[in-house]
Amino acid sequence: MWEHLHPSDVWFELSEELSVKHLGRSWRKDAGFSAEVAALSKLYTQRRDAIEEAERWLRAQLGFFMLRDLPKVEPALDFLAVRGLLPRGSRWRVADLGAGCGTLSLGLARWARRHKVPCVLEVLALDRSAKALGIFEGFARETQPPGRLEKECVPIVLIKKLCDLEMEPIEALVRGREIVFAGFVLNELRAFPSLSSEARLGDRLEHAAEWVACALGAMADGGLFIAIEPALRETSRFLQRLRGLIIEKGFDVPYPCAHLGPCPLLERERDWCHAELPLKLPEPLRPIARQAGLRFEGLSHSVLVIRKGEPRPGDPLEATLVGGPIPMKGKVELHLCHAKGLTRVDWLWRDGDVPPFHRGSRVRTNRPLEGQRMRAVRDVQIGPGIALEGIKDDTFEAPP
């Protein structure tokens, strides 16, 4: 159902060529590559603060993580498009913070081409790794006619800026931009909390919220700050907390939250909010994942979209699936986050098939959810909301 989001063979070819050109080594023809992927994955999950020498890990980033992660930005874009919240002009001004090889910007370029959005992306790519920026440039060049990605991406006009994000005023870096991406980078910034202890979190979160608010302040009106992080407890809860502080500062958080109230998944330490696309790894990455001991079912991540604009109250008939679907004896359990909190909904098998919800689905109900537990069909009707199946080839009308 989501398989059309996988990168085509051209991406694998280009990734290999760029690896040889910029890093002097193939990743496809190297038996040791999976060990490198395993090592970087371990750093991501256990020692995020130790990823100092980004270039050392660039080959794993380029040959595995980027190709895996390209679709992660899609559900947020589907949602924003349907709600008319994406930029309106024909030249979208994007800043990609810690752009690396360009995963999120390239994800946007693919999405825009598939949905026939008549736009060019002007992407300011910021990173402290010159090699990563060179690789991103290699992909971006192929989006321009007669490049090999021309049919799959809208054109990217790339502006590279080699810099340390923590050494320059953020407002100067993103001024006038309509979309700012922060893909898997917020928790690499030393000044922000990542795996730091809860005790030290407060001050550093304030600092992060101030930094993001400064960025939004300098962006175009209606601008979107889109952060994606690994679906780990610490990184996800960081985004959840950031969301609360950002709402207090008067910004809108349209996605993934269906409301602007306190985040119910912060109440218990053991919960965290993340999404999971029901998508297996692309075929060519599976042997690498197998050898590296990584899973290849389900593409999980945490996401937060902040909008420069008045906070808009949530719709009481919308909710986000933040837990499940959990198949159990005789039923499937759905944990739904909505304006009044968190409700556990039981969908009994005998009441019919559960729609193909996935963690992160936005759903619609026929009446507001309430209380700790409800029963689907009998107490409340639940239907698909937005971004349920990975919207395929629709052309999105320019919003009025």
Ligand SMILES: C[S@@+](CC[C@H](N)C(=O)[O-])C[C@H]1O[C@@H](n2cnc3c(N)ncnc32)[C@H](O)[C@@H]1O
């Ligand atoms: C995990 S990679 C993510 C790359 C890309 N955004 C993606 O989604 O695939 C993090 C990137 O952030 C960059 N980075 C980390 N800290 C940075 C800093 N202080 N200034 C500039 N770039 C930074 C690294 O060089 C690296 O390319």
